[in-house]
Amino acid sequence: MRGGAYWHCLRGVVTRELLRFVHQRSRFIAALVRPLVWLFVFAAGFRMALGVAMIEPYETYIRYEVYIVPGLVGMIQLFNGMQSSLSMVYDREMGSMRVLLVSPFPRWYLLICKLLASTLVSMVQVYVFLLIAYVYGVQAPLTGYVYILPALLVTGFMVGALGLLLSTFVRQLENFAGIMNFVIFPMFFLSSALYPLWRIREGSYLVYQIASFNPFTYAVETIRFALYEQFNMTASTIAIVTTLVLLTMAIWGYDPSRGMLARKGGE
Amino acid sequence: MAVSDETPRTPALDVRDLSFSYGGAPALQEVDLRIAVGEFVVLLGLNGAGKTTLFSLVTRLYDTRHGHIAVEGHDLHRQATHAHACMGVVFQQPTLDLDLTVKQNLLYHGALHGMTRRMAYERAMEQLGRMGMQDSLQRRVRQLSGGQRRRVEIARGLLHHPRLLLLDEPTVGLDMASRRALVSHVHELCASQGVAVLWATHLIDEVYADDRVVVLDQGRVKADGHVADIVAAQGSETIGAAFDRLVGKETTP
Known part of the structure; x- marks a missing residue:
């Protein structure tokens, strides 16, 4: 295959994912309603109870709504990544996954195309959410909306690769829903998405320790710092390394000669 | 010694000594199958005979552990991308x-x-x-x-x-007229475009009189030849009766 062919393959996979997204308006609305409920309802309620001290990257005291916006961006990507992996299980059950897997491109490349496509879809959702938040009064510096692009890419790949990896362990759609509950909610709530780590430590040292080991914490912090035109080296490095590890494991899982699919397929 | 000028062409599909099992339960056992370029072959077997497993291996959805598969001379394990580029697939489930x-x-x-x-x-x-x-x-x-x-x-x-078209029970869910039209259409494609075809089915009426038929039963190839040869070898009058005899479905009088 020539280099141009790889581009056409990527374009095709991304176009299909975007077309499917456009056709599934309810999915788009559901993806927005969830973080908006947090922003408009929960944050308004918690505002008085949870004051946020002056912490990096913020230069002054901030409202709770301002604090949770990067976490809600991460939430959109987390749910989208899992939804995309859920569709992989569905596609595998329904057979359309096979069309992808019998393509004459290396399987690792096809999976990366799929992950990139799903990440781009999540980025569309994120920007619509950020626009609504901006109108609502949660406003970051304008250049911050450009700086978060790489952070969104890393987070999208990270949660997408995790979902992809989980999908290799699951044979039936029904089982995946259960796994999602055991992954999505702990990953989101045991992170710095809703409360700063120092606040969590005040409440429970154990939860703080768990949140400190949760890679989603570092994805959220990468987004938070980027949105305010800063670069958090530690958070970004941990997020990137986690992404690479999960991606490698997911590709291994989808290798018919080595991964989980091979073990399920037979011997 | 006379030497032929014609060099033997690489088969569109070459399956040798292929075995596969699910958790110890054998699904395919020592299957050999070669399809020449432009040849139409019917893979005939009851449900559970191993047809879909064979398709999953030939398309590399599952990996081959025992045996060898090559498409247009490209080893499926080592040259998967080349092999996939040569094959077109119609899966049993709509995709x-x-x-x-x-x-x-x-x-x-x-x-x-x-x-x-x-x-x-x-x-x-x-x-x-x-x-x-x-x-x-x-x-x-x-x-x-x-x-x-x-x-x-x-x-x-x-x-x-593609040089090889694989169809796994493509008429499932279709009415009789649509089935006939589809079988006829793929025969025409095979003749006009020179595409090798492997057509898996459990329906006898999809077999044409001059087709080559491979009968698969319990993961083993029970017969491989043209309809007339299989019918003659089984001492039957029709391919349906020959098939029943081969898979042990024959009713005793």
């Missing part, structure tokens, strides 16, 4: 995206084979034209009948001009 149009589905497939949009579009028109379905290009797949969807899947399988 078209129902919410997309016929055009969008075919362009997607073209992209998965590295084609530009323009080339994929031209090929889509070419293949749909052969199926008499060029007017359906902008229709959503959901709006098509079962037979039309299958035709689109075959058009999709042929979009990248």
